[in-house]
Amino acid sequence: DQQVKQNSPSLSVQEGRISILNCDYTNSMFDYFLWYKKYPAEGPTFLISISSIKDKNEDGRFTVFLNKSAKHLSLHIVPSQPGDSAVYFCAARAYDKVIFGPGTSLSVIP
Amino acid sequence: DAGVTQSPTHLIKTRGQQVTLRCSPKSGHDTVSWYQQALGQGPQFIFQYYEEEERQRGNFPDRFSGHQFPNYSSELNVNALLLGDSALYLCASSLFLDRAGNTIYFGEGSWLTVV
Numbered sequence: 001d002q003q004v005k006q007n008s009p010s011l012s013v014q015e016g017r018i019s020i021l022n023c024d025y026t027n028s029m030f031d032y033f034l035w036y037k038k039y040p041a042e043g044p045t046f047l048i049s050i051s052s053i054k055d056k057n058e059d060g061r062f063t064v065f066l067n068k069s070a071k072h073l074s075l076h077i078v079p080s081q082p083g084d085s086a087v088y089f090c091a092a093r094a095y096d097k098v099i100f101g102p103g104t105s106l107s108v109i110p
Numbered sequence: 111d112a113g114v115t116q117s118p119t120h121l122i123k124t125r126g127q128q129v130t131l132r133c134s135p136k137s138g139h140d141t142v143s144w145y146q147q148a149l150g151q152g153p154q155f156i157f158q159y160y161e162e163e164e165r166q167r168g169n170f171p172d173r174f175s176g177h178q179f180p181n182y183s184s185e186l187n188v189n190a191l192l193l194g195d196s197a198l199y200l201c202a203s204s205l206f207l208d209r210a211g212n213t214i215y216f217g218e219g220s221w222l223t224v225v
Contacts, residue, residue, distance in 0.1 A: 043200055043202075043217050044216045046214060091152075096158060096165060097155055098214065099155060100145070100152035102151050
């Protein structure tokens with residue numbers, strides 16, 4: 001039973017445009033949602049998080065939106081840069097356990 | 111300040127053998143979690159150690175066991191290896207009291223191939 005879903009395995013975006021990565025979850029007990037970025041041959045690195053009591057968190061080019069009623073969150077990257085090309089994992093935290101989605105591979109085309 | 115270090119980086123084992131993977135957490139961190147990442151999938155939570163005790167466990171069989179030492183470093187042991195255990199094993203360190211998840215740092219992982 002996959003509690004965190006990322007239904008788009010891959011996404012291609014032109015440099016300078018907006019990248020929108022989507023994530024759905026099933027467990028209402030999650031209290032924090034996190035986004036991680038992973039380059040090949042490296043471990044995932046933390047990008048941004050949002051508490052379940054918020055609906056938006058912004059950090060520079062990265063904004064995460066949370067819609068609790070729809071159990072949906074999204075990561076917006078504006079403007080997208082070639083260096084953003086990586087696999088992005090959506091993750092959710094409950095009782096000190098972090099559950100990851102399968103990831104979305106983002107390619108930013110120069 | 112060293113981040114999370116894992117060893118070995120790559121190893122090949124034969125089906126039925128046993129393997130031990132090691133992790134040193136980031137300086138100042140007290141909690142270690144282990145994840146298995148199969149090809150094309152997201153990291154799957156195996157278990158978490160804090161104060162030398164297993165605090166949380168994912169849906170993994172008892173063949174997967176661990177240990178945390180007084181210096182917060184940790185080992186992951188897998189017995190009776192199966193071909194399906196071939197994966198990247200990631201260690202993540204954090205502060206137990208961190209609620210936002212901002213302090214979770216991952217190592218580069220140990221690639222295990224079972225033949």
